[in-house]
Amino acid sequence: MRQAGRYMPEYRAIREKLSFIEMCRRPEVAAEVTLQPVAAFDLDAAIIFADILLPLEGMGIGFHFAEGEGPVIEHPVRQASDLDAVRPAEPREDLPYVLEAIRLVRAGLHGRLPLIGFAGAPFTLASYIVEGGHSRAYALVKGLMYSDQLAWDRLMEVVTETVSRYLLAQLEAGAQCLQLFDSWVGALAPYDYEKYVAPYTRAVLARVSGRGAPVIHFVNGATGMLPLVRAQGGDVIGVDWRIDLDRAWDEIGHDVAIQGNLDPVVLLGPQTGIEERVADILRRAAGRPGHIFNLGHGILPQTPPDNVRFLVDAVHRLSPRVAG
Amino acid sequence: MRQAGRYMPEYRAIREKLSFIEMCRRPEVAAEVTLQPVAAFDLDAAIIFADILLPLEGMGIGFHFAEGEGPVIEHPVRQASDLDAVRPAEPREDLPYVLEAIRLVRAGLHGRLPLIGFAGAPFTLASYIVEGGHSRAYALVKGLMYSDQLAWDRLMEVVTETVSRYLLAQLEAGAQCLQLFDSWVGALAPYDYEKYVAPYTRAVLARVSGRGAPVIHFVNGATGMLPLVRAQGGDVIGVDWRIDLDRAWDEIGHDVAIQGNLDPVVLLGPQTGIEERVADILRRAAGRPGHIFNLGHGILPQTPPDNVRFLVDAVHRLSPRVAG
Numbered sequence: 001m002r003q004a005g006r007y008m009p010e011y012r013a014i015r016e017k018l019s020f021i022e023m024c025r026r027p028e029v030a031a032e033v034t035l036q037p038v039a040a041f042d043l044d045a046a047i048i049f050a051d052i053l054l055p056l057e058g059m060g061i062g063f064h065f066a067e068g069e070g071p072v073i074e075h076p077v078r079q080a081s082d083l084d085a086v087r088p089a090e091p092r093e094d095l096p097y098v099l100e101a102i103r104l105v106r107a108g109l110h111g112r113l114p115l116i117g118f119a120g121a122p123f124t125l126a127s128y129i130v131e132g133g134h135s136r137a138y139a140l141v142k143g144l145m146y147s148d149q150l151a152w153d154r155l156m157e158v159v160t161e162t163v164s165r166y167l168l169a170q171l172e173a174g175a176q177c178l179q180l181f182d183s184w185v186g187a188l189a190p191y192d193y194e195k196y197v198a199p200y201t202r203a204v205l206a207r208v209s210g211r212g213a214p215v216i217h218f219v220n221g222a223t224g225m226l227p228l229v230r231a232q233g234g235d236v237i238g239v240d241w242r243i244d245l246d247r248a249w250d251e252i253g254h255d256v257a258i259q260g261n262l263d264p265v266v267l268l269g270p271q272t273g274i275e276e277r278v279a280d281i282l283r284r285a286a287g288r289p290g291h292i293f294n295l296g297h298g299i300l301p302q303t304p305p306d307n308v309r310f311l312v313d314a315v316h317r318l319s320p321r322v323a324g
Numbered sequence: 325m326r327q328a329g330r331y332m333p334e335y336r337a338i339r340e341k342l343s344f345i346e347m348c349r350r351p352e353v354a355a356e357v358t359l360q361p362v363a364a365f366d367l368d369a370a371i372i373f374a375d376i377l378l379p380l381e382g383m384g385i386g387f388h389f390a391e392g393e394g395p396v397i398e399h400p401v402r403q404a405s406d407l408d409a410v411r412p413a414e415p416r417e418d419l420p421y422v423l424e425a426i427r428l429v430r431a432g433l434h435g436r437l438p439l440i441g442f443a444g445a446p447f448t449l450a451s452y453i454v455e456g457g458h459s460r461a462y463a464l465v466k467g468l469m470y471s472d473q474l475a476w477d478r479l480m481e482v483v484t485e486t487v488s489r490y491l492l493a494q495l496e497a498g499a500q501c502l503q504l505f506d507s508w509v510g511a512l513a514p515y516d517y518e519k520y521v522a523p524y525t526r527a528v529l530a531r532v533s534g535r536g537a538p539v540i541h542f543v544n545g546a547t548g549m550l551p552l553v554r555a556q557g558g559d560v561i562g563v564d565w566r567i568d569l570d571r572a573w574d575e576i577g578h579d580v581a582i583q584g585n586l587d588p589v590v591l592l593g594p595q596t597g598i599e600e601r602v603a604d605i606l607r608r609a610a611g612r613p614g615h616i617f618n619l620g621h622g623i624l625p626q627t628p629p630d631n632v633r634f635l636v637d638a639v640h641r642l643s644p645r646v647a648g
Contacts, residue, residue: 248548
C-alpha cells in the first residue's frame with residue numbers, strides 16, 4: 001500500500017530534483033524508489049511506484065499535480081460530448097515507462113520478494129475524470145450516472161478497457177500479483193454501486209483473474225457493503241480500518257483471503273500504540289492462512305520511518321509461525 | 325437534517341444581508357429560516373436552524389467561517405497546555421439566542437409539528453477543535469488521543485459536559501426531540517471508537533435520554549460498527565446511505581427506531597431516480613413502525629427546491645398508511 005514516498009528521506013532526496021510525475025515517467029527512478037522501502041524494511045512484497053492516474057493521458061484526458069492540492073484534470077468529463085475525444089489507452093504505447101519499471105524492479109529483486117502491480121478501479125478513476133480532482137460529496141460523478149446513464153456507461157467502458165489492458169500488460173512485464181484500488185467507492189450507496197459500478201469492476205477482475213497472479217480487490221469506506229464488493233471478484237479483499245478484521249472476514253467469507261487493516265494514522269503515534277493495534281488485528285485474524293497484514297489505506301507523508309520499521313518487525317514478531 | 329439553507333431562495337434573500345453566524349445569533353432570524361422549509365414543504369417535523377460549532381465560543385474556543393473554506397478554529401487544541409483556557413459552556417449565558425429561537429419556533433408552529441433540537445457529538449466537535457477545521461485524515465485529532473490520553477480525556481470531558489448541558493437547555497426551551505450528530509465518527513476504527521470516544525457519547529446520551537423527548541443518535545460513515553454505535557444509546561439510530569436500510573436495521577436491532585437513508589446527492593438528479601430510491605428505501609423498511617425517512621446527511625446547497633418537494637410528496641405517497 002504505497003510503500004515508497006515522502007515519509008522516506010531517500011525518496012525526498014530524489015523528489016527535490018524531479019517532479020512527482022517525472023519520477024513516475026522515468027523507469028530507472030520509479031524502479032529505484034520502489035526498491036527503497038524494500039532495502040529499508042523487512043517487507044514481504046514490493047509494490048511498483050506509480051500513480052493510479054497515469055493511464056488518463058493515454059485516454060486523451062490531460063492532468064497535472066498542483067502543489068498542495070492534489071491532481072487536477074484539465075478538461076473534466078461532465079456530459080456526453082466531453083467523451084468524443086476519450087479512448088482506451090494502449091499500455092505499450094502510452095505507459096511503456098511503467099512496464100519498463102516493472103522489468104527493472106523484477107531484475108533488482110532477484111526473486112527475493114514478489115512484485116505487486118496495480119491500477120485504479122473504474123469508479124475511482126471515473127470520479128477523478130468527472131470531478132476534476134478530489135471531492136467531498138462526489139456530486140458531479142453521481143450526477144452524471146443519475147442523469148445520463150448512456151454517457152456514464154460510455155465513460156465506464158473506456159475506463160474498464162483501459163484498466164484491464166493496463167493490468168494485463170503489467171502481468172506480462174513481470175508483476176506477480178495485481179491490486180485494484182477502489183479508493184472512493186465508499187462514497188456510493190450499495191444501490192448505486194450495484195447498478196452503475198459493479199458490472200465494470202467485475203469485468204476488470206474477470207479479465208485479469210486466473211492468470212497465475214493473485215488479484216487484490218481493495219475498497220476504502222465500503223464497510224457497509226462488503227458482501228457485494230466480494231461478489232465482484234478478487235482472490236483477496238482489501239479493507240480499510242473502519243471495521244474489525246474478524247467481522248469483515250465473516251462478511252466476505254472465509255473462502256477468500258483478506259488484506260488489512262491498520263489505520264495509517266496509528267503509525268504517527270507512539271510505538272506502544274502500534275504494538276497494541278498489531279496484536280489486536282492479528283488476534284482477530286486468528287492465525288488463519290489468508291490474512292495479509294497491511295495498512296487500510298496509503299501511508300501518510302509525515303510517518304516516521306522508524307515507526308514503519310517497528311510495525312513491520314512487530315507484525316513478524318507477533319504473527320504465529322507457519323508450520324513447515 | 326439541515327432543512328433550512330442555501331438551496332432555498334427565501335434563505336438566500338436573508339443570507340445576502342447577514343453572515344451565517346449573524347443569522348444563527350439573531351433568534352428572530354434563526355426562527356424565520358427554521359420555519360421556511362416548514363412553509364414550503366409538507367414536512368413531518370422541524371429542526372432548529374443552528375450550527376454544531378456554536379457552543380465552542382462559550383468553551384473559550386474562538387472560530388469563524390471562512391468564505392468557501394468552512395469553519396476555522398482560531399487556536400486549535402494540539403496539546404495539554406492548549407486546554408488551560410477551555411471550560412464547559414453555560415448554555416443560558418453563552419447560547420441564549422439558540423434557546424430563544426427554539427421558543428420562537430415553538431410559538432410559530434402552534435403545535436402543528438414537533439421541533440427537533442440538536443448538538444454535535446463529542447468526537448465530531450473535538451475533531452474540529454483539534455484539526456482546526458475540516459480534515460481528510462483526522463491525523464491531528466487521532467494523534468492527540470494516541471499520544472496524550474490524559475489531555476484527550478480532559479478535552480472530551482469539557483465537550484461532553486457542554487453538549488449535555490446544551491441539549492438539556494434546548495429541551496427546557498421547548499425542543500420535543502433531540503439529535504446528536506456524530507458526523508465524522510466514520511474516520512475511526514471501532515477499536516479507537518470504543519476506547520477513546522464511546523464513553524463520552526454514552527455519557528451525553530444517558531444524560532439527555534428518558535426525559536420525554538426521543539433522542540436520535542446520528543452517525544456518518546460508521547457502517548462498519550453499527551452494533552457498537554447502537555450500544556452507546558439513542559432511541560433512534562440515524563444512518564447514512566452507505567448501507568442498505570434493512571441491513572442496517574438488522575445490525576442495530578429492531579428494538580430501536582432507524583432514521584435514513586437517502587444519499588443527498590440523489591436530490592440533484594432526475595425525479596424518476598428520486599422516486600426509484602424512495603421506493604427502494606421504503607421497501608427495505610418493510611412498513612415497520614420506527615422508520616423515519618430522512619437524508620443520510622445534510623442537504624446540498626445546489627439542490628433544486630422542486631426536488632425536495634417531490635421527495636417529501638413521494639415519501640408520503642409511497643409510505644404504507646398507518647392504521648387508525
